Amino acid sequence: MTRTPVNVTVTGAAGQIGYALLFRIASGHLLGPDVPVRLRLLEIPQAVKAAEGTAMELDDCAFPLLSGIDITDDAKTAFDGVNVALLVGARPRTKGMERGDLLEANGGIFKPQGEAINAGAADDVRVLVVGNPANTNALIAQQHAPDVPAERFTAMTRLDHNRALSQLAKKLGVSVTDIKKLTIWGNHSATQYPDLFHAEVKGQNAAQAVNDQAWLENEFIPTVAKRGAAIIEARGASSAASAANAAIDHVHDWVNGTAEGDWVSMAIPSDGSYGVPEGLISSFPVTVTDGEYSIVQGLEIDEFSRARIDASVAELVEERDAVKALGLI
Numbered sequence: 658m659t660r661t662p663v664n665v666t667v668t669g670a671a672g673q674i675g676y677a678l679l680f681r682i683a684s685g686h687l688l689g690p691d692v693p694v695r696l697r698l699l700e701i702p703q704a705v706k707a708a709e710g711t712a713m714e715l716d717d718c719a720f721p722l723l724s725g726i727d728i729t730d731d732a733k734t735a736f737d738g739v740n741v742a743l744l745v746g747a748r749p750r751t752k753g754m755e756r757g758d759l760l761e762a763n764g765g766i767f768k769p770q771g772e773a774i775n776a777g778a779a780d781d782v783r784v785l786v787v788g789n790p791a792n793t794n795a796l797i798a799q800q801h802a803p804d805v806p807a808e809r810f811t812a813m814t815r816l817d818h819n820r821a822l823s824q825l826a827k828k829l830g831v832s833v834t835d836i837k838k839l840t841i842w843g844n845h846s847a848t849q850y851p852d853l854f855h856a857e858v859k860g861q862n863a864a865q866a867v868n869d870q871a872w873l874e875n876e877f878i879p880t881v882a883k884r885g886a887a888i889i890e891a892r893g894a895s896s897a898a899s900a901a902n903a904a905i906d907h908v909h910d911w912v913n914g915t916a917e918g919d920w921v922s923m924a925i926p927s928d929g930s931y932g933v934p935e936g937l938i939s940s941f942p943v944t945v946t947d948g949e950y951s952i953v954q955g956l957e958i959d960e961f962s963r964a965r966i967d968a969s970v971a972e973l974v975e976e977r978d979a980v981k982a983l984g985l986i
């Protein structure tokens with residue numbers, strides 16, 4: 658292997674998403690089958706030992722692409738020279754909570770991590786925030802990393818995107834690969850808006866293919882938006898392997914590009930497109946070329962979609978104001 662390894666930092670490495678994520682990164686699913694990686698695992702002191710156990714297992718896989726593993730409880734060390742930062746470490750919600758209820762508990766984690774990224778990250782750093790409430794945590798980290806281009810801070814709505822693909826595929830009896838141009842708009846929360854009006858199924862408009870507004874409004878949208886809670890109810894713990902899978906998809910496509918004729922959903926800093934206030938980290942339809950994402954432009958937003966996008970964006974504004982009031986940004 659002649660290529661320089663890519664430094665990938667994973668926070669919360671000893672947690673349940675971390676356990677599902679690290680082996681896939683090390684086996685080449687994150688960046689590609691020919692890209693060596695060096696893993697940096699950040700944990701709180703009490704969980705370092707568990708992270709060491711996971712690292713032992715990683716060693717035991719003898720992954721050809723894994724060029725080393727460092728484990729630390731110090732954010733500065735973890736993010737020094739980082740190329741890809743996966744900010745997973747945060748408390749998950751439990752039954753009866755909304756993700757926004759975690760703002761105070763988790764918000765404090767992302768300020769020092771943003772500062773550490775600012776201090777030491779590589780010039781090409783890309784950051785994905787998974788820890789909830791993901792959009793606003795990404796905003797907090799970004800606000801404490803003024804030397805890093807703002808657009809490098811993103812949050813994960815790819816799990817919602819993938820959930821929507823599966824729900825629609827089931828409804829229409831098609832394969833997920835038959836569906837293109839699906840979009841999650843807004844916040845990774847119950848207010849998110851999974852949009853079928855611009856999606857296509859085998860080239861046909863998805864909303865028309867469904868031809869069932871009641872299903873779309875009363876089943877599809879709530880099922881996707883509340884899937885996280887349904888998983889908690891069923892499993893007694895929040896989504897882990899599916900979340901890790903979505904993180905892999907998000908970064909993979911950000912680095913390697915999106916497929917021709919399709920797009921993906923990423924929560925990214927708004928440039929004001931589609932009336933989303935500039936700076937909010939909100940989910941959009943994006944395409945990626947040469948490692949740079951851009952928001953798909955020119956989609957017509959009807960009244961139904963407008964109201965739902967606006968509601969989710971209003972929640973992001975509230976979350977931003979709440980973390981401002983907490984002194985986190």
Ligand SMILES: NC(=O)C1=CN([C@@H]2O[C@H](COP(=O)(O)OP(=O)(O)OC[C@H]3O[C@@H](n4cnc5c(N)ncnc54)[C@H](O)[C@@H]3O)[C@@H](O)[C@H]2O)C=CC1
Pocket residue numbers: 668669670671672673674675699700701704745746747748749750766786787788789790791813814816817845895896897900
């Ligand atoms: N955006 C999304 O689609 C999804 C987000 N999530 C969120 O991901 C987060 C992690 O979930 P799980 O892995 O299930 O939780 P977990 O509780 O199993 O693991 C979290 C880990 O983070 C560590 N941690 C806590 N504070 C830390 C810090 N300051 N630095 C480094 N590590 C720290 C903990 O020690 C623990 O090992 C939660 O906030 C959860 O709600 C979960 C599923 C989907």
Ligand SMILES: O=C([O-])CC(=O)C(=O)O
Pocket residue numbers: 749750756789816884885886888895896
């Ligand atoms: O729902 C949760 O708390 C975990 C999560 O973000 C998801 O599964 O989408």
